[in-house]
Amino acid sequence: MSTISEVAKKAGVSNATVSRVLSGAARVREETRNRVMEAIDTLSYVPNQAARSLASNKTFTVGLVASNIDNIYYGPAAGGVEKALRKADRHAIIASGNDSLSGEREAVDFLIKRQVDALVLVTRYMSEEELAEINRRCPVFVMNQHFDGDHGRNIAFDNFSGGKMAIQYLLDQGHRRIAIVRGPKSKSDASQRYLGSLQAMEAAGLALTYEVEGDFTIESGVKHMQSILRLGERPTAVFLGNDLMAIGALHVCNEHKVKVPEDIAIIGFDDTYLARYTSPSLTTIQLPLFDMANATAKLLLNTIYDCQYDVQTLFSPKLVCRKSA
Amino acid sequence: MSTISEVAKKAGVSNATVSRVLSGAARVREETRNRVMEAIDTLSYVPNQAARSLASNKTFTVGLVASNIDNIYYGPAAGGVEKALRKADRHAIIASGNDSLSGEREAVDFLIKRQVDALVLVTRYMSEEELAEINRRCPVFVMNQHFDGDHGRNIAFDNFSGGKMAIQYLLDQGHRRIAIVRGPKSKSDASQRYLGSLQAMEAAGLALTYEVEGDFTIESGVKHMQSILRLGERPTAVFLGNDLMAIGALHVCNEHKVKVPEDIAIIGFDDTYLARYTSPSLTTIQLPLFDMANATAKLLLNTIYDCQYDVQTLFSPKLVCRKSA
DNA sequence: AAGAAATATGAAAGCGCTTTCATTTCATTT
DNA sequence: AAATGAAATGAAAGCGCTTTCATATTTCTT
Numbered sequence: 001m002s003t004i005s006e007v008a009k010k011a012g013v014s015n016a017t018v019s020r021v022l023s024g025a026a027r028v029r030e031e032t033r034n035r036v037m038e039a040i041d042t043l044s045y046v047p048n049q050a051a052r053s054l055a056s057n058k059t060f061t062v063g064l065v066a067s068n069i070d071n072i073y074y075g076p077a078a079g080g081v082e083k084a085l086r087k088a089d090r091h092a093i094i095a096s097g098n099d100s101l102s103g104e105r106e107a108v109d110f111l112i113k114r115q116v117d118a119l120v121l122v123t124r125y126m127s128e129e130e131l132a133e134i135n136r137r138c139p140v141f142v143m144n145q146h147f148d149g150d151h152g153r154n155i156a157f158d159n160f161s162g163g164k165m166a167i168q169y170l171l172d173q174g175h176r177r178i179a180i181v182r183g184p185k186s187k188s189d190a191s192q193r194y195l196g197s198l199q200a201m202e203a204a205g206l207a208l209t210y211e212v213e214g215d216f217t218i219e220s221g222v223k224h225m226q227s228i229l230r231l232g233e234r235p236t237a238v239f240l241g242n243d244l245m246a247i248g249a250l251h252v253c254n255e256h257k258v259k260v261p262e263d264i265a266i267i268g269f270d271d272t273y274l275a276r277y278t279s280p281s282l283t284t285i286q287l288p289l290f291d292m293a294n295a296t297a298k299l300l301l302n303t304i305y306d307c308q309y310d311v312q313t314l315f316s317p318k319l320v321c322r323k324s325a
Numbered sequence: 326m327s328t329i330s331e332v333a334k335k336a337g338v339s340n341a342t343v344s345r346v347l348s349g350a351a352r353v354r355e356e357t358r359n360r361v362m363e364a365i366d367t368l369s370y371v372p373n374q375a376a377r378s379l380a381s382n383k384t385f386t387v388g389l390v391a392s393n394i395d396n397i398y399y400g401p402a403a404g405g406v407e408k409a410l411r412k413a414d415r416h417a418i419i420a421s422g423n424d425s426l427s428g429e430r431e432a433v434d435f436l437i438k439r440q441v442d443a444l445v446l447v448t449r450y451m452s453e454e455e456l457a458e459i460n461r462r463c464p465v466f467v468m469n470q471h472f473d474g475d476h477g478r479n480i481a482f483d484n485f486s487g488g489k490m491a492i493q494y495l496l497d498q499g500h501r502r503i504a505i506v507r508g509p510k511s512k513s514d515a516s517q518r519y520l521g522s523l524q525a526m527e528a529a530g531l532a533l534t535y536e537v538e539g540d541f542t543i544e545s546g547v548k549h550m551q552s553i554l555r556l557g558e559r560p561t562a563v564f565l566g567n568d569l570m571a572i573g574a575l576h577v578c579n580e581h582k583v584k585v586p587e588d589i590a591i592i593g594f595d596d597t598y599l600a601r602y603t604s605p606s607l608t609t610i611q612l613p614l615f616d617m618a619n620a621t622a623k624l625l626l627n628t629i630y631d632c633q634y635d636v637q638t639l640f641s642p643k644l645v646c647r648k649s650a
Numbered sequence: 651a652a653g654a655a656a657t658a659t660g661a662a663a664g665c666g667c668t669t670t671c672a673t674t675t676c677a678t679t680t
Numbered sequence: 681a682a683a684t685g686a687a688a689t690g691a692a693a694g695c696g697c698t699t700t701c702a703t704a705t706t707t708c709t710t
Contacts, residue, residue, distance in 0.1 A: 003666055014690045019668055029688060046438050050378030051666035054695045059375065064419075069404045070598070070615075075395035079421055082394065086435060091418045094389075096407055110411060113371050218602050247602055254604035273395070277543050277572055279579035279604045290395075328696055339660045344698055351699095354658060354706095376696035379665045 002043040011039035022047060060090045062300060063111030063138075067104055067124035069096035072244065072272050073289060077122050077143075080293025084309075088301050092120070101125035112138050118304045120296055124216070127186065139304060143296045144189050144287070153303065155296045155313055159189045162285045162317030163196025166239050166267050169283075169319055171204050175237040175265060179210035181224045181249070183241035190216070190241050193269060197239060209235040214245050221248025229256055237265035237325065243272045243284055250278050250324065265325035280323035288315055327368040336364035347372060385415045387625060388436030388463075392429055392449035394421035397569065397597050398614060402447050402468075405618025409634075413626050417445070426450035437463050443629045445621055449541070452511065464629060468621045469514050469612070478628065480621045480638055484514045487610045487642030488521025491564050491592050494608075494644055496529050500562040500590060504535035506549045506574070508566035515541070515566050518594060522564060534560040539570050546573025554581055562590035562650060568597045568609055575603050575649065590650035605648035613640055 008015045013032060020026040021036045028036070039045070053059045064081055066074040078094065085092050095111055097104030104123045111119060118139040121131060131147035134140050140147070143155040170178055180197055183190025201208060210228060214220035221240055225248060228238060240246040246268030253260050260266050260280055268275065271286035291312075298309035333340045338357060345351040346361045353361070364370070378384045389406055391399040403419065410417050420436055422429030429448045436444060443464040446456060456472035459465050465472070468480040495503055505522055508515025526533060535553060539545040546565055550573060553563060565571040571593030578585050585591050585605055593600060596611035616637075623634040 004668095005666080015667075016669075016690060016692095017688085020689090023668085027687075032688080046440075048379070048666050049440055050375045050384060051695090052668080053375030054373070054379050054697080055666075055668040057668095057695075061418075069407065070400035072397070072400075074400060075397075078419060079394045082419055082421055086420065091420075091435075091439060093386075093416045094403060094407055094419050095411065095416075096404055110416075114416060115371075115374055222602075247599075251602045251604055251606075274572075274599070277547075277576045279576055281576075329698095330696080340697075341661080341699075342659060345659090348698080352658075357658080373696050376665090377698075379667080380696075380698040382665070382698095 001048075002045045004045070004047065007036065007039045007043055007045050010043060011035045059115050059117055060305075061114070061116045062090060062092050062297070063095060063108075063114065063116035063119045064092045064122070065095050065097055065104060065107045065111065065119065066122045067097040068099040069094065072274065073270070074122065076289040077293040080290040080295075081120050081297040084294050084297035084301065088305070088307060090301070090305070097123060097125070099124070108134055118300050120293075120300065122293075124184075124187075128188070139300075141296050141300045141303075143292045146188055152313070153299065155292050155299060155311075155315070157189070157287055157292060157315045158317055159192035160196040160199075162269060162287070163193035163198075163239075164200045165196070165317055165319050166193075166269065166285050167197040167200035169321075170237045170239065170265060170267060170325065171200065171206075173237070173265065173325065175235075176206060177209045177233070177235040177237070178206070179212075179228055179231075179235035179238045180208055181212055181214045181221065181228075181238065181240045181245055183214060183216050183245075185213055193241055209233070214241060216242050216244060218244050218248040218251075221245030222252050223248075225249035225252040229253075229258060234264065236263075237261075237267070239267050239269075241269055243268040243270045243275050243282060246282055246284065246324075247274065247278055250280075250282065254279065261323065261325050267325045271320050275320070276322065278324070283322045283325040284320050286318040286320050291315065326373070327370045329370070329372070332361065332364045332368055332370050335368060336361045384440050384442055385630075386439070386441045387415060387417045387622070388420060388433075388439065388441035388444045389417045389447070390420050390422055390429060390432045390436065390444065391447045392422040393424040394419065397599065398595070399447065401597075401615040402618040405615040405620075406445050406622040409619050409622035409626065413630070413632060415626070415630070422448060422450070424449070433459055443625050445618075445625065447618075449509075449512075453513070464625075466621050466625045466628075468617045471513055477638070478624065480617050480624060480636075480640070482514070482612055482617060482640045483642055484517035485521040485524075487594060487612070488518035488523075488564075489525045490521075490642055490644055491518075491594065491610050492522040492525035494646075495562045495564065495590060495592060495650060496525065496531075498562075498590065498650065500560075501531060502534045502558070502560040502562070503531070504537075504553055504556075504560035504563045505533055506537055506539045506546065506553075506563065506565045506570055508539060508541050508570075510538055518566055534558070539566060541567050541569060543569050543573040543576075546570030547577050548573075550574035550577040554578075554583060559589065561588075562586075562592070564592050564594075566594055568593040568595040568600050568607060571607055571609065571649075572599065572603055575605075575607065579604065586648065586650050592650045596645050600645070601647065603649070608647045608650040609645050611643040611645050616640065 008018045095107035097107045128147040144157045182194040268284035271284045275282040295311045298311045301307040333343045346358045420432035422432045453472040466478045469482045507519040593609035596609045600607040623636045626632040
């Protein structure tokens with residue numbers, strides 16, 4: 001491991017100059033810069049991150065909290081964040097919230113202790129007020145979620161239109177008896193989807209046959225679909241607030257020999273990569289999670305590290321027709 | 326942010342002493358320690374990681390490379406690693422290999438540049454020789470994989486018995502015509518599973534009806550199952566080298582109205598959390614990925630940071646009977 | 651109780667950078 | 681050509697810890 005001093009010596013300049021060409025912040029004469037670059041190359045010098053952090057009071061590290069690292073959403077989310085950060089020579093520390101509020105809090109505390117420069121939160125249990133509070137301790141960035149006191153720190157998705165789109169599709173297919181297993185009332189994305197659905201129903205002069213609140217897990221989809229099958233008059237179509245619940249619903253239908261989509265149509269939300277491999281394959285509303293996560297990280301880079309990325313801050317839903325509806 | 330000096334001053338000791346009580350390495354008189362702890366508490370002092378790293382020449386950071394962060398295996402693997410590290414007040418940086426060899430290499434280089442103290446590699450394209458080579462640059466830890474020159478740096482799983490178990494179960498169910506979609510020949514875990522299967526067949530005096538090499542993706546399961554269905558004389562059971570391929574196979578069967586398990590029995594490997602929600606639910610061999618990842622991280626902690634965890638270094642397969650076979 | 655051995659603590663150097671401030675060099679103007 | 685202002689560079693002071701070495705204190709031995 002060579003140090004900055006060795007590079008400086010070899011290039012015949014001071015440490016300060018090497019530091020300057022490295023950071024790119026201050027200007028250095030063309031010729032000097034070349035000499036330094038050459039020295040860096042021949043010594044294959046790599047700056048010491050710890051020293052950098054200590055001197056500059058930045059860690060170049062971003063914390064990423066997922067409510068449950070083992071969730072199917074986590075992959076694309078982490079992937080999108082990681083890609084953007086790596087390109088900018090920063091990195092992410094992961095911390096899982098172990099699927100509980102206290103776990104999420106611990107994860108956040110851990111990362112703040114670790115002195116990350118910012119946080120990307122993909123949580124499930126934290127209220128928007130809590131996010132705002134954390135934001136006072138360390139800059140918080142989120143996607144598909146609002147929080148008070150954010151200063152353009154979230155990447156949005158038009159959940160309302162997405163919900164509307166799902167129901168509209170069902171309506172277009174001739175369904176009139178429609179049930180909804182919506183996501184948690186505490187989450188604004190879930191509520192927006194729900195509100196959108198409602199609007200589509202109202203516009204058609206219809207009311208929901210059945211409605212219940214799920215928690216976005218497969219198990220929850222299983223449970224609520226079981227209730228729906230027990231209903232006296234079954235709906236002909238069910239809109240589940242996310243793919244995971246739809247997978248649970250599909251599983252239940254298959255177990256009970258209820259034919260999808262003939263007996264009951266199922267539509268999900270998110271278009272996770274499993275959607276195309278369920279039986280039957282899942283019709284769903286696409287949410288470009290990877291891209292949104294990538295945008296979130298870029299927004300963070302712009303805000304915290306003065307980068308200059310173009311970032312799309314609002315994403316739109318898209319219907320993906322497969323065979324379940 | 327208070328510093329160690331402030332703590333020292335408040336406790337009426339030197340910085341060195343504070344450092345000592347913090348690290349727990351050297352001994353400090355009971356009474357002194359209490360005074361220091363109290364000062365730490367009242368100042369709510371948190372040590373600066375960068376300074377710590379710079380002074381000690383350790384980053385307390387572990388790099389975690391997954392061939393594809395978006396893979397279903399990644400979650401439990403990352404979760405297991407993260408849990409162990411966090412408990413030990415260390416952390417993991419993630420880097421995805423973007424599902425390619427060059428990507429995996431870039432991820433490794435990035436992390437080494439980032440000066441991680443060690444690497445946990447969950448790669449798909451790197452040969453065991455390459456792992457050994459990387460190990461010369463930075464300590465490498467792997468699970469369910471061997472590499473040359475490791476010094477007890479891997480957590481093993483008995484894939485051979487697992488493969489045997491899968492076939493044995495099929496045999497016990499009365500199947501005689503059995504096909505295998507094995508995993509990549511380049512991966513020792515896949516090969517062990519295959520060898521185990523073969524042994525079970527031989528012991529029964531039978532030969533495989535059909536055999537082909539898949540690449541552990543859903544798509545690969547789809548492709549090979551399609552070929553199998555086109556076979557003149559179909560097998561009555563298929564053993565897929567992992568759950569992902571089995572999910573693909575199930576999907577194909579359902580699309581072609583081939584009844585599972587009546588027409589064809591399907592058995593997978595890994596017992597990912599989706600296995601219980603496929604249609605029909607997947608009979609498979611359980612591989613305790615989270616626990617293995619956790620053990621890998623503990624092994625790392627013991628080796629690199631002189632921790633003293635008990636670690637189980639060999640894990641065993643377990644048959645999980647569901648409905649697909 | 652004195653000396654030796656063991657234990658506890660402090661002083662200070664240094665880890666490898668960034669950054670401020672002063673100085674030198676260069677280009678421009680008169 | 682001298683004066684001026686701008687641009688480029690260097691010297692050196694930290695950033696907040698760990699760790700070595702020396703010193704002070706306690707405990708043990710006889």
